[in-house]
Amino acid sequence: MSRRSLARFVALAAILSMFGTSAAVMPAQAADQVIKIGIDLPVSGADASDGIPTQNGAALAVDEANAHAPKGIKFAVDALDDAVGGVHNPQQGATNIRSLAADPAVMGVVGPFNSNVAAAEIPVSNESGLPLISPSNTNPTLTKTAKYRTAHPNEITYFRVCATDDVQGKAGAEFAKTLGLKKVYIIDDNETYGLGLANVFEKDFKEMGGAVLGHDHITANQQDFKALLTKVAATKPDAVYYGGTTSTGGGLVRQQMGAAGMDPAKVKYEGGDGISDAEFIKVAGDAANNSYYTVAAPNAAKSASAQAFINAYKAKYHSDIGAYSANGYVAAQVIIAAAEKAIKANGGKAPTRAQVLKNIQNTSGFKSIIGTFGFDKNGDTTSPVIALWTIKNGAQDFVHQINVSTK
Incomplete structure (x- = not known):
């Protein structure tokens, strides 16, 4: 080591020694x-x-x-x-x-x-x-x-x-009446949400003077609804009400209605918030139009x-x-x-x-x-608030909402 390098080393060591003691006693920054x-x-x-x-x-x-x-x-x-x-x-x-x-x-x-x-x-x-x-x-x-x-x-x-569904189901029944629906066939996915909502809708729609032509349950992972929908078509409903989610069959039921003899442009489709997702439109395709649903939350x-x-x-x-x-x-x-x-x-x-x-x-x-x-x-x-929606031209379209607590 040269004298110049040695001098620099000694100077640096001296500087570090000046701060060494104080640095050692400084408290560490506490973690959040x-x-x-x-x-x-x-x-x-x-x-x-x-x-x-x-x-x-x-x-x-x-x-x-x-x-x-x-x-x-x-x-x-x-x-x-x-x-x-x-x-x-x-x-x-x-x-x-x-x-x-x-x-x-x-x-x-x-x-x-x-x-x-x-x-x-x-x-x-x-x-x-x-x-x-x-x-x-x-x-x-x-x-x-x-x-x-x-x-x-x-x-x-x-x-x-x-x-909750005791008010969502009733709002759905009232929605159906305002749409002029008189005869409805109900299908649900037999799950806690879907079955419960469908039952409330059925009760309230009947009390409002509507006719329920039938009420059937689908099975888990079912993909083909031809037989069921052919049966439904024979009753000539104004609409099909689906209690359940897109993932349990809500999109496929709507998509397959046309092949069973129910023109989606003429036979409406209604459900709860289980079909409010973008996946419903993707699965149902063009048949998603003329669908209506309730959401148990306001439109932000x-x-x-x-x-x-x-x-x-x-x-x-x-x-x-x-x-x-x-x-x-x-x-x-x-x-x-x-x-x-x-x-x-x-x-x-x-x-x-x-x-x-x-x-x-x-x-x-x-x-x-x-x-x-x-x-x-x-x-x-x-x-609690219930929002009412429809699907037009392949897009979700807000109708209006109800503040249930003041209704």
């Missing part, structure tokens, strides 16, 4: 405490056109929360898929909730999407104390009975921000308060929102607000799951892009 928001939705296969837009809405809420999160706190998404073979699966849903419940950092879950999946998940949620907030489950028995609260019947751990595009959300969603995901994107966003916001309230009460420390659950149970006057609401004693929203 992570609070996880679980998401359980069907995001693969035929159900993906429902699940992905809803998941995107929830994830966007988490992103925005981190922009103003309490000091030392970071929110994170833990998203799981409850579809198996491309279709929502109750057993997979229950497995997902057990996994999320086993992680103490998970304070609540947005989901599930489908009512039969909720029926499998609620017992797990109820036993573990893990809050679930569904953006889209509509079967009334999930909340209005203690049937699924097996461990703690009086403890509400499951909530929803959508309307018609809300002035939702415009910032819609713009942020399009900027991030480069696509339009789905029927339940706004509900997914709001469900996540409720969990985040409950966590932040507990953090404040704890003097900045991370909350317990029990604290978050208690705050969700006490939610009231919550201002959101889908309206101001709270949860009633059963966990249902206090401000």
Whole structure:
């Protein structure tokens, strides 16, 4: 080593020694405490056109929360898929909730999407104390009975921000009457959601003076409906009402009606929010036109308060929102607000799951892009809304919506 290099080395060592002691005693930067928001939705296969837009809405809420999160706190998404073979699966849903419940950092879950999946998940949620907030489950028995609260019947751990089928089915029957339908044939997928909705529609349509020409159930994974639809065609219905989802046959039933003797331009097709996805139009093809459906949530595009959300969603995901994107966003916001309230009460420390659950149970006057609401004693929203839609020229077209709580 040359003298000049040696001099430089000695000088550098001297400088480092000046800071060495102080650097050693400086405290390390504490890592943020992570609070996880679980998401359980069907995001693969035929159900993906429902699940992905809803998941995107929830994830966007988490992103925005981190922009103003309490000091030392970071929110994170833990998203799981409850579809198996491309279709929502109750057993997979229950497995997902057990996994999320086993992680103490998970304070609540947005989901599930489908009512039969909720029926499998609620017992797990109820036993573990893990809050679930569904953006889209509509079967009334999930909340209005203690049937699924097996461990703690009086403890509400499951909530929803959508309307229920006792009002959605009635709205569908009223919709049918306004469309001039007098004779309807009903088909359902024999699942918790589809069968329940179809039964409510049938009861209310009859009470309104409509005639139900028949009511049949299809089987899981059925693809060919020729025999059934030929039978239906012989009754000469004004419309076919389908209770179920696109993935369980809703799109194929409509697509195959023409070959069975029912011209889609003349015989209307009606259903609930199970056929509100883009997949229905894809599967039904041109026959999707002249179809009508109800959605158990408001049309966010018609809300002035939702415009910032819609713009942020399009900027991030480069696509339009789905029927339940706004509900997914709001469900996540409720969990985040409950966590932040507990953090404040704890003097900045991370909350317990029990604290978050208690705050969700006490939610009231919550201002959101889908309206101001709270949860009633059963966990249902206090401000349910039903939106009515049709399909024209291969595109979804909004008709109007009903605030059920004031109707």
